[in-house]
Amino acid sequence: MSYPVDRRGFLRVSGAAAATAALGLTSCTSDTSGPVTLSWWDYFTLDNFQPGMNRLIKDIEAGVPDVRIERRSFPFAELERQITLGAISGDLPDLAIVDNVSMNTLGGSRLLADLTARVEKWGQADEYYQGPWSGCQVGGKTLGIPNNSNCLALYCNTRMLKSAGVEPPTTWDELASAAQKLTSGDRYGLALSAIRTEEGVFQFLPFLWQAGGDLDTFRTYGPTALAFLDELIAKGSLSEQCVGWTQQDVNTRFLNQRAAMQINGPWQIPTLKKAAFDWNVVALPRDKEAATCLGGENWVAMASGKHVDKVWEVLEYTQRPSVLVPYLVSFGELPARKDLADRGSWASDPALRLFLSQLPLARPRQYGAHYAEASQAVADAEQAVLTGSASPSAAAGTAAGKIDKALGEQ
Amino acid sequence: MRQPLSLSARRSRTGYLFCLPGLAFLALFLAYPLLYNVWTSVHDVDLGQLLGGAERFNGLDNYRAVAGDPAFWHSVRLSLVFTLASLVLQFTIGFALALLFARPFPLGGLLRSLLLVAWLLPPVVSGTLFRWMLDGESGAYNALFQAVGLSALSHDWLTDPSTSMAGVVFANVWVGVPFNMLLLLVGLHTIDPELHEAAAIDGANAWQRFRHLTLPLMRPVSVTVLLLGLLYTFKVFDLVFVMTGGGPVDATRVLSLYVYEVFFTFFRFGQGAAAGLLLLVVPLLAGAWYVRRLRHEEEAPAGGAR
Numbered sequence: 001m002s003y004p005v006d007r008r009g010f011l012r013v014s015g016a017a018a019a020t021a022a023l024g025l026t027s028c029t030s031d032t033s034g035p036v037t038l039s040w041w042d043y044f045t046l047d048n049f050q051p052g053m054n055r056l057i058k059d060i061e062a063g064v065p066d067v068r069i070e071r072r073s074f075p076f077a078e079l080e081r082q083i084t085l086g087a088i089s090g091d092l093p094d095l096a097i098v099d100n101v102s103m104n105t106l107g108g109s110r111l112l113a114d115l116t117a118r119v120e121k122w123g124q125a126d127e128y129y130q131g132p133w134s135g136c137q138v139g140g141k142t143l144g145i146p147n148n149s150n151c152l153a154l155y156c157n158t159r160m161l162k163s164a165g166v167e168p169p170t171t172w173d174e175l176a177s178a179a180q181k182l183t184s185g186d187r188y189g190l191a192l193s194a195i196r197t198e199e200g201v202f203q204f205l206p207f208l209w210q211a212g213g214d215l216d217t218f219r220t221y222g223p224t225a226l227a228f229l230d231e232l233i234a235k236g237s238l239s240e241q242c243v244g245w246t247q248q249d250v251n252t253r254f255l256n257q258r259a260a261m262q263i264n265g266p267w268q269i270p271t272l273k274k275a276a277f278d279w280n281v282v283a284l285p286r287d288k289e290a291a292t293c294l295g296g297e298n299w300v301a302m303a304s305g306k307h308v309d310k311v312w313e314v315l316e317y318t319q320r321p322s323v324l325v326p327y328l329v330s331f332g333e334l335p336a337r338k339d340l341a342d343r344g345s346w347a348s349d350p351a352l353r354l355f356l357s358q359l360p361l362a363r364p365r366q367y368g369a370h371y372a373e374a375s376q377a378v379a380d381a382e383q384a385v386l387t388g389s390a391s392p393s394a395a396a397g398t399a400a401g402k403i404d405k406a407l408g409e410q
Numbered sequence: 411m412r413q414p415l416s417l418s419a420r421r422s423r424t425g426y427l428f429c430l431p432g433l434a435f436l437a438l439f440l441a442y443p444l445l446y447n448v449w450t451s452v453h454d455v456d457l458g459q460l461l462g463g464a465e466r467f468n469g470l471d472n473y474r475a476v477a478g479d480p481a482f483w484h485s486v487r488l489s490l491v492f493t494l495a496s497l498v499l500q501f502t503i504g505f506a507l508a509l510l511f512a513r514p515f516p517l518g519g520l521l522r523s524l525l526l527v528a529w530l531l532p533p534v535v536s537g538t539l540f541r542w543m544l545d546g547e548s549g550a551y552n553a554l555f556q557a558v559g560l561s562a563l564s565h566d567w568l569t570d571p572s573t574s575m576a577g578v579v580f581a582n583v584w585v586g587v588p589f590n591m592l593l594l595l596v597g598l599h600t601i602d603p604e605l606h607e608a609a610a611i612d613g614a615n616a617w618q619r620f621r622h623l624t625l626p627l628m629r630p631v632s633v634t635v636l637l638l639g640l641l642y643t644f645k646v647f648d649l650v651f652v653m654t655g656g657g658p659v660d661a662t663r664v665l666s667l668y669v670y671e672v673f674f675t676f677f678r679f680g681q682g683a684a685a686g687l688l689l690l691v692v693p694l695l696a697g698a699w700y701v702r703r704l705r706h707e708e709e710a711p712a713g714g715a716r
Contacts, residue, residue, distance in 0.1 A: 081674050084457060105677060109457035186547075196657035241546050243658050244569045369457070372675050383659040389571050 036310050037068040042097040042297075043079040044331075048270075052330030056318065064317050067310060080105060087111055087304075094305035095314065097147055097297045100135050101198060101365050106300065107138030108369025113301040113308045115315075116142045122316060131294045132336040135364030144298035145315050146336035148328055150265045151292040151362035152206060153355055154285065158278040160187075160260040168282040169261075172210070172228060175285040179237035182260035189237035191250045191259035194229070194382050199247055201375045202293050203263055204229075204382050205365065206284055209291035215367055215374055218403050222378075222396030224287075226385045233386055243383050254279075265295060266355040270332050281354045283361075294362035296336060334359065370406040377402035451683035465680075472684035482685060484660060485668035489692075492579060492650075492664055493643045499583045500639060501632070504590025509624075511591065512598045522595075529588040537652030540581035544568050544653075568654055571661035578650050578662050582643065590635055597631030598624070630707065637700045641693050665689050 044053055057069045072093070074082050080102050086092040087109070098106065106112055119125055119142045125133060132146035154175075156168050164182050169175040179189030194200045207228060208214065213221020232238035242250070247264055254262040255275055263284065272279060284292050299318070301311040318324060319337075325344045328335055334346055334356050346352035367374055381399035384390035390398070415423070451472050453465040476482050511522050528536070543550040546566030555564045567577040601624065609619050647666040650656065656663035656671070663671070669689055673682035 084674075084677060087457065105457060109677075111457070196655055196659070239547070241566060241569050244654075370676070372677070376671070376675065380659050383657055384571075387569065387571050387658045389659060 035066045035068050036307050037070055038095060038305075038307060038311060038314065039093040040069050040071045040095050040097075041079060041082070041093040042071070042073050043076045043099075044097070045073045045075055049331060052327055055330070056323070056327045059323055060314055060317055063323070064310075064313050067314060069314075083111065090304075092302045092304050094307055095299065095301050095311045098144075098300055100132065100146070100149075100294060100296050100298050101202075101371070103135055103138060103144060103298060103300075104365070104367060104369060104371035107143050111303060112138075112143040113303040113305070113311070114141045114143065115145070115301065115312065118312050119145075124319070127337045127339045129336055129338060129359045129362075131359065131362045131364050132296060132298075135294060135366055136298055144300040145319065147297040147299050147318075148331065148333035149294060149296035149336040149359055149362070150267060150334055151294055151355060151358050152203065152263055152265055153281050153283055153292065153358055155254060155262045155264055155268075155272070155279055155281050157254070157257065157260045158280055160257070164260075168280070169285045170282070171285050172287045176228070176232060176235075176237070179232060179261065180235050183235075183237045186258060188239050188253070188259045190232060190261045190263075191245070191253040192238065192242055192263040193245045193247045193250050194242045194386055195244060195246055196379045196383055197246075198375055200243075200382065201378050202295065202365075203247070204378060205293045205363075206291050208378075209293075209363060210284070210287040210289055212288035215378070215403050215407060218378070218381075218396055219400035222381065222399060223392040226382060226392035226396060228287075229382070230385050230392055240386060240388075243386050266334060266352060267332065269349075269351050281351045283354070283358055290361055292358050292362050294359075294364045296333070367407055373406035374403040377406070447683045447686060450679055451687055453680055455679040455683075457677040457679075468680070472680040473688075475681050476685045476688065481660065481663075482668060482688075485663050485665045488575065488661075488663060489644060489665040491575065492582070492646065492662075493640060495579045496582045496586060496643045497636060497639050499579070500586035500590045501636060503583065504587050504635075505594055505632075507587065507591040508594035508598055509620075511595055522591075525588045525591065527588075528584055529586070529592075531585070533585065533648040534652050536581060536585050537649045540577070540584070541568065541653045544577050544580075569658055571658045574654050574658060574661045578653055581653060582646065582649055585649065586639060586643070590639065593635045593638075594628065594631060597628050597635075600631075601627050633700070633703070637696055640696050644692055645689070 040057075042053075044050075053071070057071060060069060061067060076099075079096070079098060083092065083096065083098075083106065092111070125142075128146055129149065132149045136142055136144035136146060154168070160182055161168065161178070164178075166178045166181050167174075169178045175190070182189035193203045204225070207225035208218070208221060211221045211224040211228075213225070229238065233240050233242075245253075247268075250259070250262050251264055251268045251271065253259040254264070255272065257277065283290065299315050301308050301315070305311060318327070321340060321343065324335065324337070325340060328340075329345050332345075334352060335341070335344070336359075341347070341356060346356050365371065365375075377399040381390075381395040384395045384398075385392050452467060452469060454468045454471070455465045507525070511518055531539075542548075544567040546552065546564075546569060549567070551567070552561075552564035555561055565573060568574050605623055605627075606619055609623055614622070645666055646664060647670065650662055650664055650667060651670075654662045656667040665685075666689060669682055669685045672678050672685055676682075
């Protein structure tokens, strides 16, 4: 068994490399001759993303001196896992575009390069919406740059609402009564995703926040949010099947007109534009507070990389309006920057405009390294209540214990 | 020492040489990962420590943490239920089908090969198929129930915690039956037809022949089939992962899914390794028992009919 020793040796070397990279500010790495090849990981595997991505990379290679990009993309659920495995095997990229919720796991792991000093010198932090920007701050350090942002809102089938004589709801009470009035036959009033993954939690957290709570007060406010959804199911306005639906499934329900309203994000707009019926988007109904959950991606640099300065040049370049706007437009995504609010397709498209107007209310899921366990506890509680196997207060109590343990363990 | 090696010693040395590639393969792809897993299971390893190289030896702490986690024991129970239910059903149905296919009938060969398709399909495909067929709203089974006027029986199979396990077992039985059938069929063919003839002449009816001839003679094959089934079923992952992802809540989170979750969702590598090794216990015990039994049988070659 000589392997563990070898492995430790390797870790010592890579640890030293990480430390050097962290101190890379003072050392100069940019005066190397010849082009630097940066490896780049993301999860944009779908065909419709490729032209925009390829153009961005071509742009970067033309605009940033001496840089070549070697891109690899993984399926969405694989990227974070691949980065973790890379940490073990030593095969990590120089930069990556990761889901904003990954900042919890990756941020607490010393895997990401500290960009604080570079960002301070850059001086554009105030141009970003507060939610996305604060989501990149971990333990007082800037570990990422928001690439694009999204959030959740309520889509309504215009004709169905009109024929039922219902206005788009703005409060929980209105949502409940609208959903009930819109339910008929095999059509449900509302569709949302309560699947047992981060996707379901992404959709649930707004309810918790709107009730006035947060993860650390789940015992108190969790039952309110859970009971509200439970009531929707009990009245038949929401299908119990939602515990198995992804957000894609939810959108399919809405597209097939088997749900009159749905909670979903702006990435569904291109699909919905092809629908044969009229729809509109409104802000998520509020209870004590108005809130929505922040989604989107962040740029991160790996601390183990040898070219953090070059990576920073690339990141800075991508944030220039002339590069960022066409890229975001081609991806159908929203900017995380306030100064871009009046440019690009989102300035004119009413649906995108609505989502953009909600970004200031969007909260990042920023709960530390053990968020995954808290998130799982929330998902389990929601599933237990919606499938009728536990009461809202009992489920919230069980979950609160696990959440407190996960969040307390930093 | 300087004596030239005897012929037999030289032979055995060549023998070891021939074994070398195999041994090297086993060492690299079996022993190393396994030992590495053991090493991880007694260290405090999570994502933060991977880069810093500061894994702390923590003895049995990981095992204690796993054993103290009610979710672990819940998943052990689920794994046992899943395995037991799958084995009993797969074996019974497989045996019945083997008896059917043991006698030639028109198109029997074709039907038999068609049945094998279920076993040949990748579990991800069969899982997706069953997920769709058992769907509450647009599933084939519910549509079937409605079509024959039994809509009272239609149900949200996979999203109701009380039936999701049954749904997953159902799919796994469908996958496993052809495998059981095939091996048992081979076993049936090894039984000398003259035995049946002789028994029939002695006046044994069909049931008696099955009970006192077929069953005892099939015992060695059955044990093998059940053991292989146990190994396959206990470590099931893909089928359940695709069908329910362990949900709703934790109704189908079998042991392998629990280990996966600790590893790749929570990134607690130490605890995951410990739980993974505990996952090995049941198949290992079953395997050891089987090997011992096999040795006994070789020593006493009387066969099944004792």
